[in-house]
Amino acid sequence: AQTVTQSQPEMSVQEAETVTLSCTYDTSESDYYLFWYKQPPSRQMILVIRQEAYKQQNATENRFSVNFQKAAKSFSLKISDSQLGDAAMYFCAYTRDNDMRFGAGTRLTVKP
Amino acid sequence: GAVVSQHPSWVICKSGTSVKIECRSLDFQATTMFWYRQFPKQSLMLMATSNEGSKATYEQGVEKDKFLINHASLTLSTLTVTSAHPEDSSFYICSARPLLGGYYNEQFFGPGTRLTVL
Numbered sequence: 001a002q003t004v005t006q007s008q009p010e011m012s013v014q015e016a017e018t019v020t021l022s023c024t025y026d027t028s029e030s031d032y033y034l035f036w037y038k039q040p041p042s043r044q045m046i047l048v049i050r051q052e053a054y055k056q057q058n059a060t061e062n063r064f065s066v067n068f069q070k071a072a073k074s075f076s077l078k079i080s081d082s083q084l085g086d087a088a089m090y091f092c093a094y095t096r097d098n099d100m101r102f103g104a105g106t107r108l109t110v111k112p
Numbered sequence: 113g114a115v116v117s118q119h120p121s122w123v124i125c126k127s128g129t130s131v132k133i134e135c136r137s138l139d140f141q142a143t144t145m146f147w148y149r150q151f152p153k154q155s156l157m158l159m160a161t162s163n164e165g166s167k168a169t170y171e172q173g174v175e176k177d178k179f180l181i182n183h184a185s186l187t188l189s190t191l192t193v194t195s196a197h198p199e200d201s202s203f204y205i206c207s208a209r210p211l212l213g214g215y216y217n218e219q220f221f222g223p224g225t226r227l228t229v230l
Contacts, residue, residue, distance in 0.1 A: 043224050044221065044223045091155060099158050105154075
């Protein structure tokens with residue numbers, strides 16, 4: 001079974017600084033999809049960024065970028081120029097055919 | 113676009129009663145809908161996957177007689193918690209995968225339903 005591991009339960013960053021959230025996963029498949037979701041206090045899941053495994057180029061969405069290392073099965077999220085509104089739970093997720101598997105999450109605190 | 117709604121957003125019920133939660137895809141048709149459960153400060157745990165017109169597939173350890181799922185149309189799935197007990201209190205989230213136009217196997221999430229069983 002596919003597993004997703006987020007080894008950082010909590011992270012803290014100063015406003016305007018950069019922070020990287022880690023995610024590793026385990027799979028025997030070669031084609032799959034990876035996501036980072038943000039869950040603010042409202043608990044609405046918000047898609048931050050997505051990556052298809054066969055694409056070698058790292059995905060980027062404005063201040064958010066990923067470092068996708070397929071061989072190492074690593075999918076980290078970098079948040080640049082952190083803003084107070086970035087404070088939330090962040091979940092890494094893996095999917096291939098149907099269901100989506102989530103990591104345990106990382107709570108990000110942004111200090112003013 | 114790609115909006116998923118859930119109703120109700122918060123429900124309180126007495127132990128032993130049944131509660132129905134609706135999940136609707138408002139602006140797209142969904143081949144598959146998913147139901148997740150999230151305990152406080154924990155991750156989302158997949159409970160079941162439902163496809164329109166067919167029986168839901170439940171994850172191991174999820175009681176299908178307790179958590180009844182009906183996917184009656186391409187825009188509506190319901191989760192009924194039967195004979196609810198305090199341990200069923202949780203946050204329930206649904207998601208939907210588009211029939212057309214979707215990519216990356218993406219799922220769109222509803223805002224969740226907080227269930228409290230007294």
